[in-house]
Amino acid sequence: MNLMKFVFKYIMRRKLRFFLTLLGITIGIATIAGLFLLGAEMETQVYSRANALGSDAMITPQHWCSYEYVSVLEGEQVGEAIPISDFENISKVDGLLITAPIIVKSTGIDGRPVTVTGINPSQMLVLRNWKTKEGQYLNNNDTYSVILGSSIAEKFNLSITDTLIIRENLFNITGVLEQTNTNDDISVYIPFETAAKIYNTKDKISFVFIRVDDISRMDEYIIEIQNVANVNVITNSQIIEESLDVIKTVRNASLLMVIIAIIAGFFGIVNTMATAVNERKREIGILKSLGARNSFIFKQFLIETFIIGFLGGFIGYIVGFIASYSILPQIFPAQYQSFQTTANLSTSSFDLNIFIFCILFSLAIAITAGLYPAWRASKLPPVEAMRIV
Amino acid sequence: MFDILVISKLTKIYGTKVKTKALDNISLTVKQGELIAITGESGCGKTTLLNLIAGLDYPTSGIIKIDGIETTKLNDQELAILRSNKIGIVFQFFNLFPILTATENIELAMMIAKKSEDSQQKRAMELLKMMGLANKAKSKPNELSGGEQQRVAIARALANDTKLILMDEPTGNLDSKTSQDIMKYIKNLNKDGKTIIIATHDQTLAKFADRIIIMKDGKIKK
Structure with a gap:
């Protein structure tokens, strides 16, 4: 028996709740991953298309x-x-x-x-x-x-x-x-x-x-x-700047929605872990009677949130990766769909930086959300915890 | 014989506004290898006394020494280490983890004491054999009878080979035949040198003890 195995058994006991909590954080991370991946792809497209114009500048209406x-x-x-x-x-x-x-x-x-x-x-x-x-x-x-x-x-x-x-x-x-x-x-x-x-x-x-x-x-x-x-003259580099501004504006607006999704995921984890602490009060008392230190109880709960955070980041990135090239263009047709039309977008690949960011961000959210419930669990007086039947 | 437990002028008062004296100036000495039964009516302070000995709660005043260590001076962390290394506890309601098998429940106590996984498995199997439960190693608590669950709980209390075993109503949730079986196991453990303190209503079980301590209203009557 080791602590990971012990925690895993608890997760397996409440599979549905774990899945729903995971879903909450996954949705938030998937949205972030989707936006970042799409944003990065769109930026690449802007540069390649501006270069493909073949001209030095463009004359446009004022x-x-x-x-x-x-x-x-x-x-x-x-x-x-x-x-x-x-x-x-x-x-x-x-x-x-x-x-x-x-x-x-x-x-x-x-x-x-x-x-x-x-x-x-x-x-x-x-x-x-x-x-x-x-x-x-x-x-x-x-x-x-x-x-x-x-x-x-x-x-x-x-x-x-x-x-x-x-x-x-x-x-x-x-x-x-x-x-x-x-x-x-x-x-x-x-x-x-x-x-x-x-x-x-x-x-x-x-x-x-x-x-x-x-x-x-x-x-x-x-x-x-x-x-x-009476015209405006814009160089290729200015076209790139202007186009990137549009992308950034759309992305920033979308990030507001992401923040809401992340907050929902955060409180989902807090709620799940707080409920778990309440449900397991007696078991926490038993662990303490067996000699478990506060740090053991703290680690037990924190590992659960760590697993939620890691899986949320990992699955979120995968879902975001798929969504960025399939679902989001349907949601934001004006800004996104046209970027999806060219053949070379389908060659878009795994972005290690965004992947690492998703994992770390998801872990940070989950661990932050799990800190208080884990601390509360670790501080439960054993006699009080065991009084719960 | 060495005094494994020394209790001196121990008092426990619950509540702040309405104060209830659960233990009143108790003194007691237990020698290594003794089997002690603490009896008395409900609410007389048996469980409170066991909780204080186990370091699960703090006394209002008084001193407890276990194996020469003054436990009333220890903090949460030190008490946890003490429980892990020196005290095994058996409860009335078994308190096994339903998500774990019989073996895993025993291993859990050793995991907390930071024993290696190999030694955990070996010791757990030894104890299950000793308790006549080798064939139930992979069974979860809901697949075991009350007596079997209590034997697993006793095995768990023995897992870290602690000198002192505390039992709170170990037969309180069992029928009389199963209680008799459990008593035999307890007596055998005592013969093997374990110091056992049992809080019980069960006079038949109490008669197995070397010494019976009767409590009333938070005091030792006899």
Whole structure:
């Protein structure tokens, strides 16, 4: 017989209560793990997507806020607010090697929403370095032609022999892009002028990607651009910052809910252990009559909470890991779901730091919750404890 | 013979506002190897006296010495060590742990005394054989009869080979035939050199003792 075996036998005696207590702390830890894992994955995605833009900066309407920048990284539909006249003035600024106008709209394929991006084919080819795996890339002379992101072609089983109807216009599929593992895979691309026409954007565009000849002179270019147009210019690093701010805001708001879950778990353990002390008063008295010291009784109860804490942290991480890639996107579709759409998210792996944090945090919560009941048990006078029948 | 227990002017008063004197200026000496029966009516102070000897409670005044150690001067921690090494206790209601088997209940006392798991198992089996319960080693208390449970409880009290065994109404919850069996075991233990103090109503059991102490109203009458 040893103390661990003795404690384990007590746990087995009240399996359901132990399970329910464990469930309380597990839910809290799973939520934390899910948020952290998702947050870490989203941050990684922000960096990789910002790098995948291929541009040095982006010109956007003045009123855009962080959420619109996230939408750009996500390849989601955004409004049009930059007049073509402003775009033409911007194009004339010295030092801008590429000024690629973009219109981002949506259409439906088989009843499912799909992003339609209006692009200047040759400029986007330079920015993104796309390659076709099937058919031909768009020519600047093409009008009602479309090239598909690889995931779209795969998902809807489309190839170059097919056509696509966008806004009641028939488009020939000229090619399919190679997989990029970015949101480029989940859009279809049509010539910019055609997009402006069929979506009737009234001579306005969504935003502009730019590439400059000398990145160290970016500040000068920004001033020159803003002299000729009422726009905002945001560099890739600023896009990353803005997008991370959104993630942090969502995560901080979610952490409030987590705190509530953790508090509930904490009091669940306090309640379970306090009940256990009351139920076992007589047995505590017997142990003391057999010569058990206060520290023995204290350790016995603390080991129980330690087991709850350890298992809560371990199982919580596993549940959080699964939840972060399956359940949470359903709960927070706007913030999370779009991040879940690309293929490379499925390769997300075990995060040792978050795992260790979950175990230690869960242990800290459980042990803190168990301290008072364990102390109370250890201090029970033996005669008083044994009087309970 | 060596005085294993010396009690001098022991008084225990319960309560603060309404005071009840459970023990009143008791003095008693027990020699090593004696079998003592403490009898008396309910509420006369038998159990209080055993609790104080076991160090489960503190006296209001007076001195208790066990094996030369003045236990009334010890703190909780030291009393726990004393119980583990020098005193075995048997209760009326057996007080076995329902989650543990007969063997494990005996091992528990040795685990508390920090004995190795190997020696615990060996000693527990020895004691179960001695009590005629070798075939019940894996049985839990609810699978044992009252007499068997009490024999396991006695085995547990013997586990750490303590010099002094205290028994509070050891046959109080048993039928007369089983009580007779238990008495034989107790007598055999005494023959093996154990000092045993039994608090009991049972006059038949008391007659087995070398000396009978009769208590009344917290005092030793005889």
